[in-house]
Amino acid sequence: MAEINNIKPPLQPDFNSTRNVAENKDLSGSSISPAQNPVDKVSLSDTLSQLEQSLADVPVVDTAKVESIKQAIEDGSYQIDSQELARKMIDFEGDL
DSSP, rough: OOBBTTTOOOOOTTOOOOOOOOOOEEETTTTEEGGOOOOOOOHHHHHHHHHHHHHHHHHHOOOOHHHHHHHHHTTOOOOOOOHHHHHHHHHHHHOO
């Protein structure tokens, strides 16, 4: 920031400066080369691709359940619990 009317801004850290990241110090104050620094690595790409594949293999609709409900409706054995249906409708509206 340029000086305006010879007024200098308060001292701020210089965010544009470069740091020497090649040399680190351990707790005792001695220098450590980057090759000696322990590095933690996490690799999720293999796990993520396996998860995506397993999810792709799962059908979106449980066709066996759909067929059993269709059959129950056709033969008249499908029963609707009106109290449970009303409770779920109220819960759904409350979540909106």
